[in-house]
Amino acid sequence: MDMQTLYLIVPLAPLFGAIVAGLFGRLVGRSGAHVVTIAGVAVSLIASWLVFQDVRAGNTYNGTVYTWMALGDLSFEVGFLIDSLTGMMMLVVTFVSLMVHIYTIGYMHDDPGYQRFFSYISLFTFSMLMLVMSNNFLQLFFGWEAVGLVSYLLIGFWYTKETAIYANLKAFLVNRVGDFGFILGIGLVLAHFGTLDYATVFARAPSFANDTIVLWPDAPWSLMTVIGILLFIGAMGKSAQFPLHVWLPDSMEGPTPISALIHAATMVTAGIFMVARMSPLFELSDVALSFIMVIGAITALFMGFLGIVQNDIKRVVAYSTLSQLGYMTVALGASAYSVAVFHLMTHAFFKALLFLAAGSVIIAMHHNQDIRYMGGLKKYMPITWITSLVGSLALIGTPFLSGFYSKETIIEAVKLSHLPVADVAYWAVLIGVFVTAFYSFRMYFLVFHGKERFHQGHAHGNEPDAHHVEHHGGTPHETPWVVTGPLLALALPSLAIGYMTIEPMLFGDYFGSAIYVADRHPVMHELNQHFHGAAAMGLHAVTTLPFWLAVAGVGLAAFFYLKRPDIPAAIAQRFRFLHQLLLNKYWFDELYSWVFAKGARLLGATLWRRGDQNVIDGFFVNGTAHLVERVSRLVKAFQSGYIYHYAFAMLIGVFALVTWFARLN
DSSP, rough: OHHHHHHHEEEEHHHHHHHHHHHHHHHHHHHHHHHHHHHHHHHHHHHHHHHHHHHHOOEEEEEEEEEEEEEEEEEEEEEEEEEEHHHHHHHHHHHHHHHHHHHHHHHTTTOHHHHHHHHHHHHHHHHHHHHHBSSSSHHHHHHHHHHHHHHHHHHHHHHTTTHHHHHHHHHHHHHHHHHHHHHHHHHHHHHHSSSOOOOOOOOHGGTTTTTEEEEHHHHHHHHHOOOOOOHHHHHHHHTOOOOOTOOOOOOOOSHHHHHIIIIIIIIGGGEEEEEEHTTHHHHTTTTHHHHHHHHHHHHHHHHHHHTOOOOHHHHHHHHHHHHHHHHHHHHHTTHHHHHHHHHHHHHHHHHHHHHHHHHOOOOOTTSSOBBBGGGGGGOHHHHHHHHHHHHHHHHHOOTTTTHHHHHHHHHHHHHHHHHHTTTHHHHHHHHHHHHHHHHHHHHHHHHHHOOOOOOGSSSSSSOOOTTHHHTSSSSSOOHHHHHHHHHHHHHHHHHHHHHHHHIIIISSSSSGGGGGOOTOHHHHHHHHHHOOOOOHHHHHHHHHHHHHHHHHHHHHHHIIIIOOTHHHHHHHHHHHHHHHHHHHHGGGHHHIIIIIIIHHHHHHHHIIIIIIIIIIIIIIIIHHHHHHHHHHHHHHHHHOHHHHHHHEEEEHHHHHHHHHHHHOO
């Protein structure tokens, strides 16, 4: 089998599974649906591994599969760019997706939409693979929109649930805002470069470095700055960066497996991957890089604060995702693209682990998601407990675990950056370390340690129901192997992948020409001078400020939620406004609802009344009818049947014609 056939198998195998499960779900049954989709993703994972090994051997590929359409000299193509960045993303996407597929057998066991769900998640995998494997902006945009569409279907999977319908509409609309900027950026690339092919655009980009574009009179902007910011606006929507972050926490209304799939390794990291892929463009604009760093710093810190007050187990992990995406974005702004992608990879494993572990807890608690009604689950769910601990330790940056290497390097990269906003961003990501440790272990201690509170549990995080747990069979217990198996499989890379890969990925030549960094942005070169191996980095960590901030966060969480749970309640009461500010998510939802949603409805109603009713209906449609009616009444007055009326009309007509001819001559 040649490599080009293998490239085709990677995305088409999950697509085949999605088609079979979606269109022939009744025919193949529940077991047939999960067998064909899991087999499709497993084949894709094996093919991705073979491709990865081929890339490691030095073989890359950039070619067209077929031409979709041609307009003059411009061709719209479907093609693949297979290099080290693509190979790593393919492995991450297919591995996490396979774990989610297996996990879904247990989580969605009793759901009537079982086949439909497997079809959706397999289709999602196909869409994401098309995105990361593309070699041109057209295919990138196809994959970009396809993952958005399937995420809409998955978030609103339980379509009889009003909150789920609201959440998927919110996700869809907010992403349309980002995608509008994204397609404008692609349009500018096409208008100025005359092609959508990555290689051609990247090769020509330096020649456009000094070109300007006039957005409004007497205010020329750098063309590369405008293209960079517009493309990044797309990433802000897809990767949930401030202020387009509002859709991601609400998307927890979907089933837990898609929380892991969409919000760990795939959809939300598409924006990070895109900026890294476009490094030859972003390197030409310090303004665009500064903009990226500021947005990332705001997201990393302020979204982390929101995790402190959340009581829904999945929303705590969701705000953690927002914060970590902010860290990746800050690294992109510092021109440390390889570090951002490295954190993308490590984060994919431990965040998928945390989401699936949260789902395991939710199953055991009979779909009660409120952490205030849990506690003491360690002795009932030992596998979920230990894997959650691994995920949490990796998330907060514990030395030698995967998250440590990527987070620590991001903080160092920002510290070394020469951009004017780097100092503010550095303090934001530094404070974020303490905040992340605090809210992560707040959740961990409330769920697995302390006294048992689940006999006071309530159904869906809304109304208390003291008999809910007893009604469903009493004491919680460990979930089946199809749930715990993926947890253990994800725990292994969460422990070791950072230690194993930091040197080749960041300080070796792994990425090669896949990522470009200009000489005037020497952050990676300076980081390389301070790196003395993964073991030395882990040992040195105990002398650094981020380590002790993480320790302080864990210690404070243990004190507050295991020893003195009355203190957080007293603080919330004492600083009521601040507590309400965080509970209401800085009132962004209300702001968008009032300004944009209600504003758009008010504008629509005004245009309907003034435009539709008064101008179109009133003036053009009804006005024309009234005019015809009045003219016809006037003409009707002359149709009397009297000869002298007709003679008078003829005389007037002859007089008018003679006058007109006289003027012409």
